[in-house]
Amino acid sequence: MTADTPVSFGFDDAALAALPLVYQPGLFDGQVVMVSGAGSGIGKAIAFLYARLGARLVICGRDRAKLDACEAWLRRLGSPDVLVQPTDIRRSEAVAQLFDAAYQRFGRVDVQVNNAGGQFPKAALDISPKGWKAVVDNNLNGTWFMMHEAAKRWRDAGKPGSIVNIVLTFQRGFPGVAHSCAARAAVTYLSKTVAVEWAPYGIRVNCVAPGVIESSGFAHYAPEARAKFSRGNPMLRHGNVQDIANAVVYLTGPSGDFVNGELLNVDGGGILWGELWTIPKPAYFNAGQTP
Ligand SMILES: CCCCCCC/C=C/C(=O)SCCNC(=O)CCNC(=O)[C@H](O)C(C)(C)COP(=O)(O)OP(=O)(O)OC[C@H]1O[C@@H](n2cnc3c(N)ncnc32)[C@H](O)[C@@H]1OP(=O)(O)O
Numbered sequence: 432m433t434a435d436t437p438v439s440f441g442f443d444d445a446a447l448a449a450l451p452l453v454y455q456p457g458l459f460d461g462q463v464v465m466v467s468g469a470g471s472g473i474g475k476a477i478a479f480l481y482a483r484l485g486a487r488l489v490i491c492g493r494d495r496a497k498l499d500a501c502e503a504w505l506r507r508l509g510s511p512d513v514l515v516q517p518t519d520i521r522r523s524e525a526v527a528q529l530f531d532a533a534y535q536r537f538g539r540v541d542v543q544v545n546n547a548g549g550q551f552p553k554a555a556l557d558i559s560p561k562g563w564k565a566v567v568d569n570n571l572n573g574t575w576f577m578m579h580e581a582a583k584r585w586r587d588a589g590k591p592g593s594i595v596n597i598v599l600t601f602q603r604g605f606p607g608v609a610h611s612c613a614a615r616a617a618v619t620y621l622s623k624t625v626a627v628e629w630a631p632y633g634i635r636v637n638c639v640a641p642g643v644i645e646s647s648g649f650a651h652y653a654p655e656a657r658a659k660f661s662r663g664n665p666m667l668r669h670g671n672v673q674d675i676a677n678a679v680v681y682l683t684g685p686s687g688d689f690v691n692g693e694l695l696n697v698d699g700g701g702i703l704w705g706e707l708w709t710i711p712k713p714a715y716f717n718a719g720q721t722p
């Protein structure tokens with residue numbers, strides 16, 4: 432491999448589509464599932480799994496080409512119908528249009544998975560005000576606009592619903608991604624708050640925190656950082672996108688009926704042991720150590 436060789440991470444589409452199922456086919460027959468960021472990585476894996484379980488899908492992201500490619504697979508995998516609606520989740524009016532289109536097409540949404548998001552690695556001291564705002568806007572405000580719209584429609588229709596927000600393992604802090612750590616902690620406690628406020632409407636709200644999951648998202652990190660990602664948990668390996676998809680389905684299927692306001696870490700134990708640097712590790716932390 433040369434320095435110019437494009438690198439891809441995680442399963443290709445055909446491999447993803449053929450992974451063994453741990454849930455019963457038909458589990459989501461008749462249901463409509465909305466997945467943001469479904470054009471790549473974890474979001475695509477989540478959409479594939481729901482399609483294989485019989486759900487109709489509403490998929491969004493900003494890049495139509497990626498969404499169209501995903502749609503073709505979803506239909507092939509057995510989803511009876513798919514709505515593709517390019518949407519920037521940071522724009523509340525675009526989010527409202529997404530829901531208008533979904534209700535017009537299907538008359539319902541049963542499950543919402545807020546997976547869209549991301550950040551860039553940078554030492555906290557070097558994050559510009561614009562960069563800070565971009566990450567908080569994407570991960571906190573965008574997720575809120577999506578949840579808020581979903582819940583309003585469920586309340587007004589007198590229908591139950593289930594939300595899962597994809598965050599990250601923020602519990603020990605996260606050097607190199609302070610902006611995202613702050614936004615994801617906020618989403619988690621927002622979720623716990625509305626899990627109580629919205630329980631009277633039959634709405635459950637949970638979060639899944641991925642640890643290091645080998646996906647297209649890896650491309651945003653330097654090779655030197657990536658090389659050490661597997662040291663970030665006691666299992667000494669990466670997780671895969673299906674680990675996250677299975678966790679999301681667990682929470683939104685009958686298996687999760689009595690789970691509400693929870694944060695499920697899918698990180699190989701990374702919040703207990705291991706260190707994860709998305710930026711170069713300061714020499715300070717090696718001082719006094721034997722090699
Ligand atoms: C954190 C967990 C680490 C565990 C191990 C790693 C495993 C992977 C974890 C993942 O989360 S994978 C998912 C990764 N995917 C993404 O992060 C994709 C999404 N990211 C983005 O879209 C951007 O990073 C964004 C900033 C969140 C959104 O960008 P937006 O389109 O709003 O902004 P821009 O116009 O591009 O930039 C605005 C502003 O932000 C600053 N900035 C953006 N990118 C960078 C960068 N790469 N480096 C430094 N600064 C950046 C910058 O100030 C931009 O303003 P300008 O300077 O361009 O005017």
Ligand SMILES: NC(=O)C1=CN([C@@H]2O[C@H](COP(=O)(O)OP(=O)(O)OC[C@H]3O[C@@H](n4cnc5c(N)ncnc54)[C@H](OP(=O)(O)O)[C@@H]3O)[C@@H](O)[C@H]2O)C=CC1
Nearest residue numbers: 468471472473492493494519520547548599644646647648
């Ligand atoms: N992989 C990992 O190890 C970890 C991932 N995560 C989180 O999991 C989620 C998925 O990441 P992953 O699949 O790995 O990485 P990707 O970069 O492949 O996925 C990010 C997705 O979010 C979408 N997205 C980003 N911003 C917006 C926006 N404003 N509006 C709509 N869609 C948007 C992108 O779609 P498009 O390009 O079409 O806009 C893309 O499909 C992210 O929230 C990520 O931070 C958390 C911890 C670890």
